[in-house]
Amino acid sequence: MDEAFYLILRTGYRVRVEFDKERGTLSGVQALYEDFNLVGGELLVFELTGSHDFHVYVIGVDFAEIEYPSIVHTSQKSRPLKVSLNRGGFKFVQFVTPGSDFTHVLGAPKRFMDRVHLALTLTKPLHFVLSNGKRFDAKFDKTTRTFNGLHVMCECLGLEDLNGYNMLLFTYEEVGNLVISVFDDDFVEICHAGTPLSIVPSLTQPAVHQWFEITVMPFHMNQYCHGVDISAEFKQMWYMWGKTDYINVYSGSGAWKLQVRRRRKWERTTIHDGWIQFRDEMNLDVGDKCIFECPRFSYKHYSVRVVKSG
Structure with missing residues (x-):
């Protein structure tokens, strides 16, 4: 965790906070409490986005996610996003x-x-x-x-x-x-070990329904990688994701959250946040082929296997 990062809510609300690593405390969260009229007893869920910022979800005292006021932070000039079932459930x-x-x-x-x-x-x-x-x-x-x-x-x-x-x-x-x-x-x-394609004795063995692959290129190995293209050959997968969405990737006991973005009126889709961590922890090299596979009705959860170059 960095010493400073943003907390991001579903309305697009962003507040900058500072993290004291010695004490394990966040400062700057008070603005969120006040803007969302939190009274005490709510539960905050922090989800790492794949970069260094966190998505935050507010669970009310009735144990259900709250109805968020349509606001952004006073420092923002953007308009609030609409919170709906098809934007994160x-x-x-x-x-x-x-x-x-x-x-x-x-x-x-x-x-x-x-x-x-x-x-x-x-x-x-x-x-x-x-x-x-x-x-x-x-x-x-x-x-x-x-x-x-x-x-x-x-x-x-x-x-x-x-x-x-x-x-x-x-x-x-x-x-x-x-x-x-x-x-x-x-x-x-x-996080439990296994993948969407893991075998459970009493359940029907899952079959691969959709898949896509990425071959690691030299620029994918840069310290700051600005996007990894998913080939148009796998365009059928793009329509399963939102314009800016997250997919979950699993291998053995590892799990990663990767941000996918559609560009140019559906002509291009790329992986952004989360790629560098995934690349480093999977020990990828130039020429390695990553194959992402999912069963039916599981288009945001993928088992990944790597075919090493050479």
């Missing part, structure tokens, strides 16, 4: 308590359900997605407005139950995925 949290039975029947806060109920009613099929991109079937009961099928998560992770965790964060995406992020007692996310 909506979130809610579920704390793990002794004896809780939500792995069989999972309820969600009213505010969350009011936002996504129509989409859930129309979307078929529906899936849970783990932090490693592994996806399994979910069911939605229209009458009780509850979810079923979360018990399979234990088998995917090789656990008897979820009591070793503190909190689960659920994000409903427009494509019908309910993404699950798991947190420990320090409220730090736990």
